[in-house]
Amino acid sequence: MHPVETTMNDPVITASGLCKRIIPCMDIADGRIVKGVKFANLRDAGDPVEQAIAYENQGADELMFLDITASHEGRKTTRELVRHVAEQLSIPLTVGGGISQVSDVEALLNAGADKVSMNTAAVLNPDLIDGVANAFGSQCCVVAIDARLNKQTGRWKVLIRGGREDTELDALDWANECIARGAGEILLTSWDFDGTKQGFDLKLTSTFADLPVPIIASGGAAGADCFVDVFQEGRADAALAASIFHFSECTVGQIKEVLKQKGVKVRI
Amino acid sequence: MKQLEAKTMPTENISIEVIDAAGGNIGSLCRALDRLGASYTLVNGESLPTGTKPLILPGVGNFGAVMKRLRDTKLDRRIVDIASSGVPLLGICVGLQVLFDGSEESPGINGLGLLEGTVIKFTEGKVPQIGWNSVISQTPGWQSGFVYFVNSYFASPKQPDVVLYQSEYFKPFCAAVKKGNITAFQFHPEKSGQFGIGLLKHWLDDAALCKE
Numbered sequence: 001m002h003p004v005e006t007t008m009n010d011p012v013i014t015a016s017g018l019c020k021r022i023i024p025c026m027d028i029a030d031g032r033i034v035k036g037v038k039f040a041n042l043r044d045a046g047d048p049v050e051q052a053i054a055y056e057n058q059g060a061d062e063l064m065f066l067d068i069t070a071s072h073e074g075r076k077t078t079r080e081l082v083r084h085v086a087e088q089l090s091i092p093l094t095v096g097g098g099i100s101q102v103s104d105v106e107a108l109l110n111a112g113a114d115k116v117s118m119n120t121a122a123v124l125n126p127d128l129i130d131g132v133a134n135a136f137g138s139q140c141c142v143v144a145i146d147a148r149l150n151k152q153t154g155r156w157k158v159l160i161r162g163g164r165e166d167t168e169l170d171a172l173d174w175a176n177e178c179i180a181r182g183a184g185e186i187l188l189t190s191w192d193f194d195g196t197k198q199g200f201d202l203k204l205t206s207t208f209a210d211l212p213v214p215i216i217a218s219g220g221a222a223g224a225d226c227f228v229d230v231f232q233e234g235r236a237d238a239a240l241a242a243s244i245f246h247f248s249e250c251t252v253g254q255i256k257e258v259l260k261q262k263g264v265k266v267r268i
Numbered sequence: 269m270k271q272l273e274a275k276t277m278p279t280e281n282i283s284i285e286v287i288d289a290a291g292g293n294i295g296s297l298c299r300a301l302d303r304l305g306a307s308y309t310l311v312n313g314e315s316l317p318t319g320t321k322p323l324i325l326p327g328v329g330n331f332g333a334v335m336k337r338l339r340d341t342k343l344d345r346r347i348v349d350i351a352s353s354g355v356p357l358l359g360i361c362v363g364l365q366v367l368f369d370g371s372e373e374s375p376g377i378n379g380l381g382l383l384e385g386t387v388i389k390f391t392e393g394k395v396p397q398i399g400w401n402s403v404i405s406q407t408p409g410w411q412s413g414f415v416y417f418v419n420s421y422f423a424s425p426k427q428p429d430v431v432l433y434q435s436e437y438f439k440p441f442c443a444a445v446k447k448g449n450i451t452a453f454q455f456h457p458e459k460s461g462q463f464g465i466g467l468l469k470h471w472l473d474d475a476a477l478c479k480e
Contacts, residue, residue, distance in 0.1 A: 016436035018393075019400040019414065056461065061400055087299055092416060092459050109293055114459065136293075137329055139396065139418040185398065214398050237399065267400040267414040 019267045020231045020259065021061035021238035022252050023216060024245045026051060028097075029069045031077045033246060046246070052085045052093075055245065058252040060091065061267060064117065064187075064240060067097030068162070074098070079111045086112020094142055096187075102131045109136060117142040117187055120160040123167060123174070126181060133182025141185075142216075143178040147171040147204060148191040156204060159191050175211055185214045187240065193220030197244075200226055205234035216240050224250060224258035231264045282476045283307045285317045289341050290327035290334050290363060297326050297360070300458040300465055306472050313341025319350045322475035327362030331387060331421070332374030334362050344380060351382050351450055356475035359452030361419065364445065367452055368423050382450055384426035392438035396420040403433035403443045403455070410470065413463040415443070415455035422454055449478060 026033045026048050033048050052063055065085075067078040075098045082095055095108050096117030105116045122129050122143050133141045146163055147156035156171035175186050188208055190201030198220055205217040214237035217230045221241030230236045244250060256266045286301070288294055289312040301308050308324075311317040325347060327334045338344040351357045359367050366379045371387035379387075390397060397417050405412045410432060422441040425431060432451065433444035444453045451471055457464035 016402045016404060018397060018437060021399050086296065090300060090459065090461050090465050112295055114296065212394055214394060
């Protein structure tokens with residue numbers, strides 16, 4: 001048996017071009033997947049190792065683990081989990097949450113993460129971005145920005161600590177600073193849309209789409225149609241979602257089929 | 269190397285060496301080799317590659333920095349000698365780029381010069397290219413598929429017949445090369461799902477035959 005013959009998804013690939021990525025995100029607490037609406041009312045949606053493999057098989061382009069436990073013990077559990085998942089996974093894995101220093105990043109990369117995502121810690125200590133990019137390269141340095149619309153100005157402000165704390169930072173200015181400091185990708189979460197299932201925030205996403213690094217849109221994912229919108233109208237490079245995948249409302253494969261039909265280039 | 273015979277030569281029987289000195293985290297490559305059942309030894313400037321086993325050169329980061337590490341550890345000469353002796357060599361990512369004469373990324377710094385040509389930067393779109401792109405086979409026996417890239421630079425071989433896979437990022441670019449015993453991927457096969465794992469298996473199968 002020749003494996004290349006058995007693993008081809010599509011034997012008639014004739015054109016190239018970068019694909020839009022679908023990234024299931026698993027919120028992890030104490031080694032289990034949880035997902036809540038605006039971080040309240042957490043529900044347990046299963047075993048992360050099993051789920052990660054299932055997502056790869058469905059056609060997920062990357063995976064993200066967001067460690068929402070703040071405790072030291074919880075983080076060790078997450079590193080062990082990353083190790084178990086990385087042994088079996090053959091697509092990129094990003095890990096976020098609880099990263100406050102370069103040594104945290106090193107531990108996660110050694111455990112098998114391909115990229116790390118930083119949020120509050122990067123706002124409180126922007127030099128962390130430079131430190132991670134210089135030590136390990138921009139390709140593994142993702143900065144997550146939680147953005148909320150200021151209706152008076154029509155611009156977005158950065159939120160930190162899981163949305164519990166406002167800052168005076170303008171989200172677009174902050175994104176530019178992150179990129180100048182070495183961020184390789186921006187994970188952009190709409191705090192106005194997150195958990196609402198009304199579709200992605202197209203205005204927010206398209207405002208950030210011309211930045212010189214990939215934009216991963218997040219927050220508000222509902223059915224397949226909103227993924228078409230976030231790639232075509234929002235011009236996102238990738239889209240991240242959690243609960244719609246966890247609770248099997250639709251599979252990654254189903255969304256990709258719709259994207260392909262609508263002319264969005266995907267790996268299928 | 270005959271493709272058909274690869275089926276009778278299980279990957280489990282092959283023993284290779286992986287250079288752990290050219291930057292980047294080689295953990296995911298090692299895990300992929302583990303899953304394929306290939307046995308491997310990590311080699312570096314202190315424990316040099318023996319030249320008796322197929323060799324993988326993974327590399328991440330700046331072209332000049334990778335070349336400096338290879339020169340400082342005397343691995344540069346060793347790799348050239350091994351490749352010149354006909355032992356199968358697989359370059360991955362910057363491990364592909366350093367096989368060429370030089371790179372726009374590090375003017376004035378020589379590459380290993382095993383393949384003719386230079387490495388140039390993307391001039392359109394978001395740079396680096398990050399994500400999945402399709403690669404179109406230019407060589408019988410290697411199938412087209414989707415692979416994961418993270419690269420700002422790509423090789424421009426002087427001889428077009430060494431191109432193994434062609435891809436496109438706003439413009440066509442060379443995604444992989446093959447010349448005799450030298451094979452190299454600009455993308456990350458170890459991060460490219462089951463298709464990428466299949467490419468590694470394909471190289472291991474060919475390498476096992478070449479050893480006979």
